[in-house]
Amino acid sequence: MIQSPDLPLWAAIIVGIFVLLGASITLIGALGLIRLNSFYERVHPPTLGPTLGTICILVASITCFSTLQSRPIVHELLIGLFVTMTTPVTLMLLARAAVYRDRKEGSPDVPQE
Amino acid sequence: MNWPILALAITAAQVLLGLAMGCAVYRVFRGPRAQDRVLGLDALYLSGMLLLLTYGIQTGRTLFFEAALVIALLGFAGTVALAKFLMRGEVIE
Numbered sequence: 183m184i185q186s187p188d189l190p191l192w193a194a195i196i197v198g199i200f201v202l203l204g205a206s207i208t209l210i211g212a213l214g215l216i217r218l219n220s221f222y223e224r225v226h227p228p229t230l231g232p233t234l235g236t237i238c239i240l241v242a243s244i245t246c247f248s249t250l251q252s253r254p255i256v257h258e259l260l261i262g263l264f265v266t267m268t269t270p271v272t273l274m275l276l277a278r279a280a281v282y283r284d285r286k287e288g289s290p291d292v293p294q295e
Numbered sequence: 296m297n298w299p300i301l302a303l304a305i306t307a308a309q310v311l312l313g314l315a316m317g318c319a320v321y322r323v324f325r326g327p328r329a330q331d332r333v334l335g336l337d338a339l340y341l342s343g344m345l346l347l348l349t350y351g352i353q354t355g356r357t358l359f360f361e362a363a364l365v366i367a368l369l370g371f372a373g374t375v376a377l378a379k380f381l382m383r384g385e386v387i388e
Contacts, residue, residue, distance in 0.1 A: 201349060228319075265341070
């Protein structure tokens with residue numbers, strides 16, 4: 183399904199660049215999820231997608247819909263605000279749970295206090 | 296005006312996001328311990344949300360935006376519940 187919205191040239195350039203940038207950054211984060219070795223290293227790379235990747239794609243989306251409907255559309259900021267605020271909370275909870283489980287089992291690769 | 300290079304860029308971005316979802320699925324299936332699987336699930340729903348946003352840009356319809364918002368809300372609740380379960384062994388105590 184190859185199609186594109188009807189945009190003027192400047193908006194098409196902005197949308198294309200930011201969509202590609204956001205998708206590439208998210209892919210880099212996901213590749214880090216595969217390549218790194220221990221869990222405490224793997225917690226870090228997935229934060230690339232929710233912050234920079236989401237912001238780039240949301241900028242593209244805001245530009246696209248604002249141009250299409252010729253008035254400012256900013257409700258995409260809701261997703262940005264929500265994702266940027268919740269990702270640190272979830273990952274910190276997950277890391278604390280992992281530390282708790284590893285200390286309970288006496289695993290050797292736990293970070294020291 | 297219709298720009299084929301823009302259609303190509305959006306499709307390429309969708310392929311990249313699909314690859315990112317594939318990496319997350321690999322971590323969900325492979326992950327040596329439970330917290331690795333939860334981490335993979337977190338990355339998976341975020342990539343899926345971004346994929347829905349690119350579909351919204353491609354078709355010019357705002358329907359996909361609401362689906363992405365729902366995925367962001369429910370994915371947060373799911374990951375927090377799973378992390379709580381890993382920590383305490385039960386979700387609601």
